[in-house]
Amino acid sequence: MKRTGLLNKLWEFQNKFGYISDNAIAQIAQKLSVSKIEIEGVVSFYHFFHRQPTGKYIIYLNNSIVAEFKGFQEIKAAFEKETGCTFGCYGENPLFTLFETSCIGLSDQEPAALINFFPFTNLTPEKVKTIIQQLKNGNSLRFISSNPTSKIQYLPPEDKTIFYRKYEMGIALKKLKNHTPDEVLNLISAANLEGRGGAFFPTAKKWKSSKESSTSKKYIICNADEGEPGTFKDKSLLNNLSGLVIEGMIVAAYISGAANGFIYLRAEYMYLLEKIENTLREFQENNLLGNDILGIPKFNFNIQIQVGAGAYICGEESALIESLEGKRGEARIKKYYPTEYGYLGCSTIVNNVETFAMAARIIELGIHFISTIGTKESKGTKVLSISGDVAKPGIYEIEWGMTVKEILHLCQATSPHFVQISGPSGICINNTEFDRKICKEDLICAGSIMVFNNFRSITKILENYTKFFKEESCGVCTPCRAGNQILHEKIKKIKKGICTSKDLEEIKEWGKIIKLTSRCGLGQFSANTLIMALDKFEGYFNQKIIKTNENLNVEFDMEAAVYNYDSLIKDTQ
Amino acid sequence: MKNSSFKIDGRVCTAETGSNLIEAAKQNGIFIPTLCHFKHLDPLGTCRVCTVKLNGRDIAGCTVRVADGMEIEVNTPELLDTRKAIIEMMFVEGNHFCPSCEKSGDCQMQNLGYETGIKYTRFPHLFIDRITDARPERIVVNQNRCIKCKRCIEEVKTFDGYKVFYSINKGNKTLVSIDYEQEAKLSELQAVRAMHICPTGSILVKGKSFSKPFGDRQFDAITEEKSMSLNPVKKQRATTKKKIVATTSLAGCFGCHMSMLDIDLGILDLFEVIEFNKTPITDIKNFTKHCDIGLIEGGCSNTQNIEVLREFRKNCDILVSVGECAIWGGLPAMRNTFSLEECLRESYLDSMTSEENETIIPNHEDIPKILNNVYANHEIVKIDYHIPGCPPDANYIWNVVKNILFQEEYSIAHPKYKYD
Ligand SMILES: Cc1cc2nc3c(=O)[nH]c(=O)nc-3n(C[C@H](O)[C@H](O)[C@H](O)COP(=O)(O)O)c2cc1C
Ligand code: SF4
Ligand code: SF4
Ligand code: SF4
Ligand code: FES
Numbered sequence: 001m002k003r004t005g006l007l008n009k010l011w012e013f014q015n016k017f018g019y020i021s022d023n024a025i026a027q028i029a030q031k032l033s034v035s036k037i038e039i040e041g042v043v044s045f046y047h048f049f050h051r052q053p054t055g056k057y058i059i060y061l062n063n064s065i066v067a068e069f070k071g072f073q074e075i076k077a078a079f080e081k082e083t084g085c086t087f088g089c090y091g092e093n094p095l096f097t098l099f100e101t102s103c104i105g106l107s108d109q110e111p112a113a114l115i116n117f118f119p120f121t122n123l124t125p126e127k128v129k130t131i132i133q134q135l136k137n138g139n140s141l142r143f144i145s146s147n148p149t150s151k152i153q154y155l156p157p158e159d160k161t162i163f164y165r166k167y168e169m170g171i172a173l174k175k176l177k178n179h180t181p182d183e184v185l186n187l188i189s190a191a192n193l194e195g196r197g198g199a200f201f202p203t204a205k206k207w208k209s210s211k212e213s214s215t216s217k218k219y220i221i222c223n224a225d226e227g228e229p230g231t232f233k234d235k236s237l238l239n240n241l242s243g244l245v246i247e248g249m250i251v252a253a254y255i256s257g258a259a260n261g262f263i264y265l266r267a268e269y270m271y272l273l274e275k276i277e278n279t280l281r282e283f284q285e286n287n288l289l290g291n292d293i294l295g296i297p298k299f300n301f302n303i304q305i306q307v308g309a310g311a312y313i314c315g316e317e318s319a320l321i322e323s324l325e326g327k328r329g330e331a332r333i334k335k336y337y338p339t340e341y342g343y344l345g346c347s348t349i350v351n352n353v354e355t356f357a358m359a360a361r362i363i364e365l366g367i368h369f370i371s372t373i374g375t376k377e378s379k380g381t382k383v384l385s386i387s388g389d390v391a392k393p394g395i396y397e398i399e400w401g402m403t404v405k406e407i408l409h410l411c412q413a414t415s416p417h418f419v420q421i422s423g424p425s426g427i428c429i430n431n432t433e434f435d436r437k438i439c440k441e442d443l444i445c446a447g448s449i450m451v452f453n454n455f456r457s458i459t460k461i462l463e464n465y466t467k468f469f470k471e472e473s474c475g476v477c478t479p480c481r482a483g484n485q486i487l488h489e490k491i492k493k494i495k496k497g498i499c500t501s502k503d504l505e506e507i508k509e510w511g512k513i514i515k516l517t518s519r520c521g522l523g524q525f526s527a528n529t530l531i532m533a534l535d536k537f538e539g540y541f542n543q544k545i546i547k548t549n550e551n552l553n554v555e556f557d558m559e560a561a562v563y564n565y566d567s568l569i570k571d572t573q
Numbered sequence: 574m575k576n577s578s579f580k581i582d583g584r585v586c587t588a589e590t591g592s593n594l595i596e597a598a599k600q601n602g603i604f605i606p607t608l609c610h611f612k613h614l615d616p617l618g619t620c621r622v623c624t625v626k627l628n629g630r631d632i633a634g635c636t637v638r639v640a641d642g643m644e645i646e647v648n649t650p651e652l653l654d655t656r657k658a659i660i661e662m663m664f665v666e667g668n669h670f671c672p673s674c675e676k677s678g679d680c681q682m683q684n685l686g687y688e689t690g691i692k693y694t695r696f697p698h699l700f701i702d703r704i705t706d707a708r709p710e711r712i713v714v715n716q717n718r719c720i721k722c723k724r725c726i727e728e729v730k731t732f733d734g735y736k737v738f739y740s741i742n743k744g745n746k747t748l749v750s751i752d753y754e755q756e757a758k759l760s761e762l763q764a765v766r767a768m769h770i771c772p773t774g775s776i777l778v779k780g781k782s783f784s785k786p787f788g789d790r791q792f793d794a795i796t797e798e799k800s801m802s803l804n805p806v807k808k809q810r811a812t813t814k815k816k817i818v819a820t821t822s823l824a825g826c827f828g829c830h831m832s833m834l835d836i837d838l839g840i841l842d843l844f845e846v847i848e849f850n851k852t853p854i855t856d857i858k859n860f861t862k863h864c865d866i867g868l869i870e871g872g873c874s875n876t877q878n879i880e881v882l883r884e885f886r887k888n889c890d891i892l893v894s895v896g897e898c899a900i901w902g903g904l905p906a907m908r909n910t911f912s913l914e915e916c917l918r919e920s921y922l923d924s925m926t927s928e929e930n931e932t933i934i935p936n937h938e939d940i941p942k943i944l945n946n947v948y949a950n951h952e953i954v955k956i957d958y959h960i961p962g963c964p965p966d967a968n969y970i971w972n973v974v975k976n977i978l979f980q981e982e983y984s985i986a987h988p989k990y991k992y993d
Contacts, residue, residue, distance in 0.1 A: 033735075035736045035755045036752055038736055044743075045741075333618035475742070475743045475744055475745070477621050478721075479662060481745065485666065486699070489699070517624045517633075517659060519621070556948075561946070562944060564912070565913060565943050565944070568914050569936045
């Protein structure tokens with residue numbers, strides 16, 4: 001057994017026994033010649049691995065902010081009532097174990113849960129009752145689960161649609177044969193393709209760097225970890241166009257010379273596994289994967305799927321690589337780019353699902369087609385996942401440059417007030433900014449738009465985000481690990497109504513420290529929305545703060561401070 | 574070997590190309606604080622107290638390799654404050670009761686607290702219940718003090734190459750934990766080395782603590798007269814009138830008051846310039862005048878503490894928290910990681926000396942109510958100055974008071990600045 005196989009090995013135990021026992025850990029540690037604590041460290045990093053026996057059905061209920069506003073609490077209570085179990089507790093029932101989990105990529109169909117990784121969407125207490133009854137009766141999950149497909153709500157006119165147009169296998173690859181890797185690279189470069197995973201790094205530059213690297217082996221990784229709450233566009237692309245994504249990876253391999261690729265698929269999308277595997281098999285059968293691809297001598301490339309195990313940070317490319325290596329998904333220090341020192345020390349290209357799909361379309365459709373669409377700096381279209389207080393949540397393929405207002409109109413948003421662009425790590429905008437355009441020149445968007453109406457509590461939104469970061473930080477560096485806990489304390493103060501203008505100032509100052517000193521993007525962006533919201537929704541926060549007497553300029557919640565004592569005395573009389 | 578020329582805070586420096594910035598700066602006489610950094614290891618980059626600016630961008634200094642033309646900022650006011658903030662985060666994330674810590678005086682983290690001049694933490698203490706694990710053979714791991722720097726993970730290995738420490742969990746639940754089986758293979762010498770590698774008091778070797786007396790500890794011995802400058806002083810009206818001082822002890826042990834009295838004959842000089850109003854020193858029980866300054870020992874553990882503190886705020890122009898308990902709760906705050914119920918049950922119902930089947934926790938409307946937590950004074954009212962120490966040295970206290978009241982220049986010598 002190799003270290004790189006650790007995650008799969010742990011999945012084997014998890015799936016077979018429902019948990020990873022001391023014994024399993026000892027066995028694995030012995031095989032890998034490492035100490036048990038090291039395996040324990042890996043197991044405990046991923047929240048789909050359990051160290052205690054679980055029930056036959058493990059239920060993961062999404063607690064993202066969209067879910068929270070769509071009735072998460074009610075559904076949570078329903079699950080507890082119907083199963084007689086408590087969330088987060090082991091060993092209560094041989095049939096069920098319940099956990100909360102962060103966004104599962106079904107924001108357009110919330111409240112939603114995964115039961116043994118089968119999706120159940122648009123839950124209501126009645127539905128929960130039926131589901132649990134059916135499971136008790138021994139019905140098969142496969143038959144009773146929901147269809148997780150996100151509805152494609154909008155496409156540009158046909159001559160401007162890029163992603164969701166007709167696709168057949170090899171549509172891009174067949175054009176490779178007539179071009180050298182350099183020519184293909186130039187094409188990608190001319191189309192101005194920038195990464196769609198959030199950082200918008202020029203793809204051609206990344207690929208070139210790997211092409212020029214001299215490491216003995218090279219790798220291509222497709223980042224399908226899509227953990228940013230409110231994002232489900234990669235899921236939709238993999239569901240509808242997995243072949244296109246794979247072609248993009250093959251194009252990258254053609255350029256860099258990599259012989260091996262991985263699709264790092266988040267466990268939340270386990271239901272797509274079979275489909276992607278089938279596509280890979282078809283590619284192999286058609287000589288589009290394997291050896292001498294397309295008859296091009298020595299063009300050998302194979303793709304493997306690695307299923308993640310529940311860790312948002314594994315979407316960060318260096319953490320993803322660590323995870324692939326069978327380690328804790330901790331972000332690496334930024335001494336090298338993955339294209340210099342990536343998977344097992346080799347040059348590695350990591351790109352988002354959509355980036356690969358786009359690259360394939362560029363090859364297929366040609367530069368002229370692409371460059372007529374979009375804005376000067378953002379060419380082509382963008383796939384968005386839209387959720388929240390809108391009548392038509394789902395997938396939108398938009399031409400770069402569309403305004404927020406147009407989008408809100410398309411999705412039939414009802415009194416939009418607080419709009420989150422690119423998920424909690426992104427930015428929030430208020431209604432004075434709805435004329436802004438989605439493109440690089442103005443408002444860049446990685447793929448998620450969450451719309452909240454006038455009646456939603458901004459404090460709740462921000463608390464949900466901060467809790468998410470606090471729990472999903474990889475824990476390796478001080479400012480992100482400790483800082484997000486500290487910010488959460490501040491938000492609790494706002495919630496309690498004992499916050500002063502000084503508290504708000506401090507949130508901004510402290511958020512900035514976290515941003516500047518954190519080791520990776522998670523910490524660097526975790527306080528962004530919070531800081532921004534304080535200014536953009538100033539009126540709201542002005543109502544939240546209390547003015548205090550100058551010398552007692554600190555507000556103290558005396559009632560809460562003596563509550564425990566009072567109730568204890570009452571109870572012990 | 575090629576040398577690079579680069580700038581730190583505008584000063585031209587040279588060092589071997591590709592060498593580590595921390596070491597390169599040191600060779601050029603510039604100190605960059607570090608905690609996780611080890612000269613011979615690949616940078617860990619976990620603690621972030623070495624944050625500097627490289628060509629205008631914030632970065633962990635220990636991960637930078639020197640190259641020609643780099644512009645590095647180290648000691649700008651902003652960076653000094655940023656690094657201080659990171660250490661403050663470590664103090665509030667763990668439970669650092671320095672006065673009762675075996676490593677105190679030998680602790681690198683504590684020393685950086687002194688170096689960066691932390692008097693109190695801007696952040697609220699989190700008071701998370703963390704375990705002290707004494708199950709290993711030779712080592713005790715005290716999670717209250719671990720800053721997850723990962724030094725031990727990289728450096729402590731058995732003879733056959735197995736790791737003894739490793740991180741577990743993630744996010745706010747991250748811990749650095751120990752492998753009992755591997756630990757048992759460590760020799761006494763290896764265990765002691767692990768204790769020294771740890772920059773805090775998280776790794777201790779059974780039977781080895783408290784071996785060095787006060788004054789002989791690593792960071793006591795700093796001879797260099799390095800001075801901490803104090804807070805800028807508020808402008809006061811110059812007056813020849815005696816200043817009026819009040820003091821009180823809230824949830825403290827009276828140690829700080831004992832220390833205040835510990836200036837021997839100096840107290841006579843002091844009486845030339847100040848007079849006491851409400852204070853246990855003179856036993857004046859109530860305020861009879863408005864005071865210039867109030868010195869508060871101890872934090873707030875019950876409702877009466879809060880009342881007294883608020884009364885002090887009303888009656889004094891300037892309030893000073895004296896000692897660790899006043900500044901952030903100190904030793905009484907050890908109870909903050911437990912629920913109040915656990916504490917009271919333990920003291921009154923389930924203790925060895927309580928009556929069999931005791932059910933009543935003493936209470937009466939005249940007895941102050943116990944708060945759910947012990948609070949720092951600055952969480953209740955505005956506090957103008959903080960004097961750290963447990964207790965602070967007598968001369969130090971009065972010098973600071975005079976410094977505040979009469980704007981006399983005074984800065985404290987480094988070895989006097991203590992949390993224990
Ligand atoms: C905390 C964090 C989470 C991330 N999650 C994802 C993700 O789920 N999917 C993704 O493609 N990129 C994610 N990224 C960005 C990746 O690090 C990386 O930039 C991206 O995969 C590169 O691909 P691209 O250039 O095609 O965008 C994340 C980054 C950070 C800092
Ligand atoms: S910023 Fe957060 S997620 Fe990134 S390395 Fe630090 S602790 Fe890990
Ligand atoms: S001496 Fe160091 S480890 Fe011990 S409590 Fe103080 S800061 Fe923490
Ligand atoms: S035990 Fe000590 S050396 Fe190990 S991570 Fe914690 S603070 Fe660092
Ligand atoms: S010394 Fe640089 S991050 Fe710890």
